[in-house]
Structure formats: structure tokens, C-alpha cells
Amino acid sequence: MQTAGAKGRDQTRSVADQLRERIISGELAAGQPLRQETIAEAYGVSRMPVREALRLLQAEGFVEMVRNRGASVAAIDARDLAEIHEMRVLAECFALRHAIPELTESRIDRAESIQGELETAPIEAFGALNKRFHMTLYEACARPRLLAHISLLHDAADRYLRIAIRQLDYAVRSDREHRELLAACRRRDAAAAQEILRTHIEEAGKALLAALPG
Amino acid sequence: MQTAGAKGRDQTRSVADQLRERIISGELAAGQPLRQETIAEAYGVSRMPVREALRLLQAEGFVEMVRNRGASVAAIDARDLAEIHEMRVLAECFALRHAIPELTESRIDRAESIQGELETAPIEAFGALNKRFHMTLYEACARPRLLAHISLLHDAADRYLRIAIRQLDYAVRSDREHRELLAACRRRDAAAAQEILRTHIEEAGKALLAALPG
DNA sequence: ATTCTCTTTATTGGATCCAATTTAAGATAT
DNA sequence: ATATCTTAAATTGGATCCAATAAAGAGAAT
Numbered sequence: 001m002q003t004a005g006a007k008g009r010d011q012t013r014s015v016a017d018q019l020r021e022r023i024i025s026g027e028l029a030a031g032q033p034l035r036q037e038t039i040a041e042a043y044g045v046s047r048m049p050v051r052e053a054l055r056l057l058q059a060e061g062f063v064e065m066v067r068n069r070g071a072s073v074a075a076i077d078a079r080d081l082a083e084i085h086e087m088r089v090l091a092e093c094f095a096l097r098h099a100i101p102e103l104t105e106s107r108i109d110r111a112e113s114i115q116g117e118l119e120t121a122p123i124e125a126f127g128a129l130n131k132r133f134h135m136t137l138y139e140a141c142a143r144p145r146l147l148a149h150i151s152l153l154h155d156a157a158d159r160y161l162r163i164a165i166r167q168l169d170y171a172v173r174s175d176r177e178h179r180e181l182l183a184a185c186r187r188r189d190a191a192a193a194q195e196i197l198r199t200h201i202e203e204a205g206k207a208l209l210a211a212l213p214g
Numbered sequence: 215m216q217t218a219g220a221k222g223r224d225q226t227r228s229v230a231d232q233l234r235e236r237i238i239s240g241e242l243a244a245g246q247p248l249r250q251e252t253i254a255e256a257y258g259v260s261r262m263p264v265r266e267a268l269r270l271l272q273a274e275g276f277v278e279m280v281r282n283r284g285a286s287v288a289a290i291d292a293r294d295l296a297e298i299h300e301m302r303v304l305a306e307c308f309a310l311r312h313a314i315p316e317l318t319e320s321r322i323d324r325a326e327s328i329q330g331e332l333e334t335a336p337i338e339a340f341g342a343l344n345k346r347f348h349m350t351l352y353e354a355c356a357r358p359r360l361l362a363h364i365s366l367l368h369d370a371a372d373r374y375l376r377i378a379i380r381q382l383d384y385a386v387r388s389d390r391e392h393r394e395l396l397a398a399c400r401r402r403d404a405a406a407a408q409e410i411l412r413t414h415i416e417e418a419g420k421a422l423l424a425a426l427p428g
Numbered sequence: 429a430t431t432c433t434c435t436t437t438a439t440t441g442g443a444t445c446c447a448a449t450t451t452a453a454g455a456t457a458t
Numbered sequence: 459a460t461a462t463c464t465t466a467a468a469t470t471g472g473a474t475c476c477a478a479t480a481a482a483g484a485g486a487a488t
Contacts, residue, residue, distance in 0.1 A: 010281055011442075012269070036470070046443045051471090052269050055226070059273035061359070067224055068449050068470055083359045090304055145275070145297045145370075149363070156359075225472075250440070260473045265441090282440055282479050 011045050016053035018043070023062050023073055024127065024155055026162040034063060034071040060152060078212055081160050085205030088153050092138065092201060093194045095150060099140035100190045108185050111136045115178050123165055127158035133178060137185065157208075164211030174204070225259050230267035232257070237276050237287055238341065238369055240376040248277060248285040274366060276373075290373055292426055298371050299419030305364050306352065306415060307408045313355035314404045322399050325350040329392050337379055341372035347392060351399065371422075378425030388418070 019039070022028045034054060036047045043050070054071045057063045065071045111133055118129045131154040138147060164170075177200040184193035233253070236242045248268065254261045268285045271277045279285045325347055332343045345368040352361060378384075391414040398407035 035468095037468095047470090048442055048444095052266060055266050055269050056273055059270055061362075069451090070470065080359065083357050086308075086357075087305075087360060087363070090308055091301075094300075094304055143297050143300075145294065146301060149301070249438095251438095261440090262472055262474095283481090284440065 011043075011049035012052040012056070015039070015043055015045065015049050016056045019053060020057060020060070020062055020155070023057070024158045024162065025124075026159065028073050030073050030076050032073045034073065036070070061156065076159055078209055078214070081157075081209055081212065082205060084153055084157050084160075085201055085208075088150070088157065088201045088205075089198050091146060091150050091153065092134065093198055095138040095141045095143065095146055096197055097190050097194055098143065099138050100185060100188055100193060102140040102142065103137070103185055103188070104140070107136065107140055108182060111185075112182055115175070115182065118178070119175050123171070126165065126171065127154075127161050130174070131155075131158070137181075157204075160208045160212065163213075164208050170204070170207045174200070177203075225257075225263035226266040226270070229253070229257055229259065229263050230270045233267060234271060234274070234276055234369070237271075238372045238376065239338075240373065242287050244287050244290050246287045248287065250284070275370060290377075292423055292428070295371075295374050295423055295426065296419060298367055298374075299415055299422075302364070302367050302371065302415045302419075303412050305360060305367065306348065307412055309352040309355045309357065309360055309364060310411055311404050311408055312357070313352050314399060314402055314407060316354040316356065317351070317399055317402070318354070319400075321350065321354055322396060325399075326396055329389070329396065332392070333389050337385070340379065340385065341368075341375050344388070345369075345372070351395075371418075374422045374426065377427075378422050384418070384421045388414070391417075 019028070019034075028034070036050050036054070040047045040050045054063055054065065058065050058071070062074055063071045064074050114129060114133045114136060118126065118133060121129055131151070134154070135147065135151065138150060141147075177196060181193060181196045181200065184196055233242070233248075242248070250261045250264050250268070254264045257264070268277055268279065272279050272285070276288055277285045278288050328343060328347045328350060332340065332347060335343055345365070348368070349361065349365065352364060355361075391410060395407060395410050395414065398410055
């Protein structure tokens with residue numbers, strides 16, 4: 001009998017994925033120390049895959065490591081939040097511009113279906129589904145490096161989202177903007193789509209900032 | 215007595231830095247397998263810091279890892295080269311736009327001094343000095359996430375640079391464009407500076423593409 | 429000769445062990 | 459009572475050991 005589902009294959013990746021999710025979800029708060037032994041026990045593995053997972057998450061910017069002093073959950077602040085959304089606007093508008101000429105109806109249908117889920121799913125699923133909606137459209141641009149970059153920015157943004165999500169009536173407007181974006185995509189109207197996306201991301205940033213304590 | 219200078223502190227970082235440099239320099243060719251034991255012996259450390267270093271470089275995109283089959287130097291191709299330079303234009307023009315209002319004369323002087331070195335230094339130093347020149351200007355924008363992103367893109371681009379650098383009379387034009395960029399910065403002319411930077415990066419991409427075998 | 433299978437070998441992934449460093453606590457002096 | 463020095467506990471970094479997997483090679487059957 002296995003312990004926590006970490007076993008079976010690629011423990012490093014497994015531990016990294018679970019830790020990342022717990023950091024994004026806010027279960028592990030910013031600044032909280034991440035003791036190797038504790039994590040190892042919790043997942044039923046040795047300290048080694050934990051060490052590699054922490055190293056990986058450090059490279060992704062979710063944890064900070066200090067030599068001989070261990071790892072902790074990376075800090076968050078308003079400045080970083082603003083920067084993430086600036087970078088999202090830049091990268092995602094560019095991706096969308098190049099995706100639109102390559103968009104198939106079937107891909108737009110898939111995005112619309114995800115948007116359908118998004119509108120009925122519980123609020124905890126918002127971050128992941130929202131990311132899938134956006135990525136589904138962008139993937140048509142066929143730029144792996146750019147897509148990986150955007151994916152990371154979404155994960156980074158989701159840390160703030162989970163903090164703010166409760167007092168947020170943001171979801172309603174977000175849904176409307178997603179529908180507008182899909183319509184522009186169906187028309188293959190790159191200029192309009194880009195403009196909708198830009199304000200969509202900027203407004204998301206502002207809403208999160210307003211909900212951020214401090 | 216120590217072996218290869220890897221000891222002393224933070225072996226993982228040390229090994230990662232040296233491997234990264236050897237990949238960028240082209241000493242380690244694309245696709246070449248990276249055997250843990252071999253690298254460990256070469257640097258006089260055990261396999262463990264090597265494993266963590268490889269994991270780090272994987273996250274940075276310089277090596278590819280397949281479960282139970284080991285690591286190899288990441289592939290390069292024309293498509294990736296083009297993507298890197300697209301992303302550079304996007305990120306660096308944005309960084310420069312926000313840096314220019316914050317530029318001090320002393321910072322511009324520092325960039326000019328680096329450009330001076332660049333024009334006399336041996337060709338092997340071009341990549342590193344070129345990066346320092348650009349980063350010195352951008353740092354004024356005070357956006358750590360963006361700067362880290364740009365830094366990584368420069369390293370990725372340098373892999374192609376080292377391949378092409380020999381048959382390249384690119385350096386002369388690059389120097390002229392750097393001088394023009396500095397002049398625009400001194401005038402605090404954001405629009406002109408951005409335009410110079412955009413063509414500067416685009417032309418670099420084209421020159422590298424032309425020199426790429428295949 | 430070729431292909432398939434079995435065995436051997438090389439190599440990675442994970443666990444445990446040891447050393448070095450940092451943090452915390454406790455004793456002592458002022 | 460406070461500050462400082464000494465010592466002990468906790469924790470990380472690195473090395474070695476063992477197990478699991480995949481590549482390579484030898485041998486047999488067609």
C-alpha cells in the first residue's frame with residue numbers, strides 16, 4: 001500500500017506538482033519555511049526527490065532558497081502582481097495576434113466549451129480552467145517557448161487570484177469578456193481580440209490588486 | 215588540494231554555471247548526452263550536485279531530460295532562434311521604454327563604458343559583454359521578473375551567436391546601433407530608442423539565421 | 429543472413445549515511 | 459536583568475549505496 005500518491009513514477013515531478021499546487025492555492029503561505037524532512041514524510045518519499053523538486057520550483061520562482069538555511073515559499077507583493085500582469089499583456093496579446101490566423105473552428109469550439117465549464121464550476125477551479133481557456137486559444141500560434149512563458153505567468157498570477165477570489169465579483173465580468181474574445185476570434189478580428197484581451201488582463205490585475213491586503 | 219574549482223561553496227550552482235557556459239559556448243553540442251558520472255568526475259564532485267544542476271538547466275531550457283534515459287544538450291533550430299528574437303523584441307522594447315525615464319547619466323556612462331570594452335574585446339567575449347550592455351540600460355526599469363526573463367533570452371540567443379560569430383561581420387553594425395541607442399537614451403527619446411532597439415534585435419536574429427547551418 | 433529473445437552491462441532514480449553550518453538554548457559574567 | 463560566550467539540537471549539503479530501468483550484445487531459430 002502506498003502513502004500519498006507520490007510513488008509510482010517520477011517522484012521529483014510529482015512532488016514538485018503537488019507543492020506548486022499548494023503554493024498557488026495559498027495553502028502554503030508566502031514566507032513559510034519548507035522543511036525537507038517534513039515534506040518528505042508528508043509525501044512518503046525520501047528527502048532527495050524533495051530537494052530536486054524545491055530546486056525546480058526555485059527556478060520557476062515559487063520558492064526561495066538560501067544556502068544552508070533552506071527553502072521558503074516565495075514572497076508576493078503588489079509590485080510583483082503589477083509586473084506579472086504587464087508581462088501577461090505583452091506576451092498574451094502577441095501570442096493571440098499570431099494565433100488568430102491559425103485558429104480552426106474546432107479549436108474555438110474547444111475554448112468555448114472550457115468557458116462553459118468555467119461558468120458553472122466551483123470557484124476553486126477558476127484559476128486552472130481560466131488558464132486552459134486562454135492557452136487553448138494561444139496554442140494555435142505554435143511557439144513553444146512563448147507558451148511555456150505564458151503558462152508560468154498564469155501560475156504566478158493564480159497565487160494572487162486565490163487570495164482575492166472570495167471577495168471578488170470579478171468572475172461575472174471575466175465571463176463576459178471571455179465571450180467577447182471568442183466572438184472576435186470567430187470573426188478573425190485580430191485587432192479587436194487583442195484589445196479585448198489587453199483590457200481583460202489589465203482589469204484582472206487591477207481587481208486582484210484591490211483585493212490584496214496591505 | 216582541490217580538483218577543478220567546483221568545490222568551496224554551492225557545488226550545484228557552480229556546476230550549473232560551468233555547464234551552462236559550456237553549452238552556450240557551443241563546446242557541448244546540441245543533442246550531446248550529458249552523463250552524470252562523467253560530469254561528476256570532470257568537476258571532482260559526486261553525482262548529486264550534478265543531478266541538481268541538470269535539473270536546474272532543464273528548467274532554464276538548456277538541457278532536455280528523459281526519465282531513466284538521462285540528460286542531453288537541448289536542440290536548437292531556426293524556428294527556436296526566430297522565436298527567441300521575437301520574444302526579445304517584445305520584452306526588451308518594453309523594458310527600455312520603462313527604463314528611459316529612470317535613466318541616470320551615470321548609468322548611461324556605465325553602458326557606454328561597456329560598449330567601449332565590447333569594441334576592443336576578443337570576439338569570444340561578445341555575448342557576455344553584449345548582454346551586460348543591454349541589461350545595464352534595462353535595469354533602470356526596476357522589474358526583477360522581466361529582467362530575469364530577458365537575461366534568460368540573452369543566454370538562449372548566445373548559443374546561436376557562438377555558432378555564427380566567426381563568419382559574421384555583424385559586430386561592426388551592432389556597435390554602430392549600440393552607439394545610436396546610447397544617443398537616443400541620452401536625449402531620453404523613448405520612441406526613437408525603442409525603434410533602434412527593435413531593428414537592432416531583429417537584424418541580429420536575421421544575421422544569426424543566415425549563418426545557421428541547414 | 430536476419431530477426432527474435434535472453435543475458436549482461438551501463439546508467440539513472442531513490443534511500444541512507446555522514447559532515448558542515450546554522451539556529452536555539454543555557455550558562456556565566458557584568 | 460542583560461549581554462555574551464559556549465554548547466547542543468536541528469537542518470541542510472554532499473557522498474555512497476542499492477534498486478529499477480533501458481541500452482547493448484550474444485546466441486539460437488528461421
